[in-house]
Amino acid sequence: MSSKAQRRGSGYRRKRKRFHANQYTRKVSDTLDVDCISASAKKLCKENYIDKKVRNSNQSNGYRMINIDILLSELSKYLICPNCNTKAVLKENILYGLISEFYLECHSCSTLTTFKSSSVIASSKGYEVNTRITYAIRAVGLGFCGIKNFCTAMDLPPAVSQKSYERMLQKINLASREVADDSMKNAAKEEVSASGSNEICVSGDGTWKTRGHTSRIGVCSVIGDVTGKVIDVAVLSSCCKGCEKWRGPKSGHSYEQWKLKHQPHCVKNHIGSLPVNCK
Numbered sequence: 001m002s003s004k005a006q007r008r009g010s011g012y013r014r015k016r017k018r019f020h021a022n023q024y025t026r027k028v029s030d031t032l033d034v035d036c037i038s039a040s041a042k043k044l045c046k047e048n049y050i051d052k053k054v055r056n057s058n059q060s061n062g063y064r065m066i067n068i069d070i071l072l073s074e075l076s077k078y079l080i081c082p083n084c085n086t087k088a089v090l091k092e093n094i095l096y097g098l099i100s101e102f103y104l105e106c107h108s109c110s111t112l113t114t115f116k117s118s119s120v121i122a123s124s125k126g127y128e129v130n131t132r133i134t135y136a137i138r139a140v141g142l143g144f145c146g147i148k149n150f151c152t153a154m155d156l157p158p159a160v161s162q163k164s165y166e167r168m169l170q171k172i173n174l175a176s177r178e179v180a181d182d183s184m185k186n187a188a189k190e191e192v193s194a195s196g197s198n199e200i201c202v203s204g205d206g207t208w209k210t211r212g213h214t215s216r217i218g219v220c221s222v223i224g225d226v227t228g229k230v231i232d233v234a235v236l237s238s239c240c241k242g243c244e245k246w247r248g249p250k251s252g253h254s255y256e257q258w259k260l261k262h263q264p265h266c267v268k269n270h271i272g273s274l275p276v277n278c279k
Helices: 003-008 039-055 068-076 128-139 144-153 162-195 253-265
Strands: 089-096 099-105 112-116 202-208 217-224 230-237
Touching: 068 089, 128 144, 128 162, 144 162, 162 217, 162 230
Parallel strands: none
Antiparallel strands: 089 099, 099 112, 202 217, 217 230
């Protein structure tokens, strides 16, 4: 036993280190003009700025979760018919997914005014709230069953059907690709501008869809050295859900016809016995 341990005695307990918070979140200015020295610091600075901006905002927009019984009962206390100035009642009719149609009904003059709980996306002709919940569930790594479980646990109306869910996924996929392509093009221009030359320095990174080394889908990314933004990505897949739908023998005239139609939509672009990697 060392002399230092002898001086401590048997009842000595080592002092716990005191947490002094993250070094990049101690002093953050109101703007993003902070001299951040790493990618993590930049993210923390940006998150703190966004959180402060949201907390200081008093704008009433976006979506909320509210008990519909409380909403209808409270609003009905103060609603007046615009035609006869008598009391009116607000009622709800569930249309499709999370969309509700509210109607203001007056029993005196039979006035009926309706409005929906969500706007319609002009490009897709679909309701925004149904598209949003589909995108949100996919963003956290869940699927159609995740939407059903979430709606059940939160006592929300039944979710959209499986076919509607798949149609919305296709539209979200197309929109996400367009946004990603535009973002990477802008990132490449910023990197060239910051470097002052077309010969830029980049780094590569890779990830898998699932944990471990047995994933059949991998992603490679090229990141600019100066801006730290993604310039290009590539997805490698050794499987295709569309190919798995074919149940018959992989030979014959019918199979060749099906394969010819499926080929433009096949996402399998990696062949090999090893798992997909990004090296």
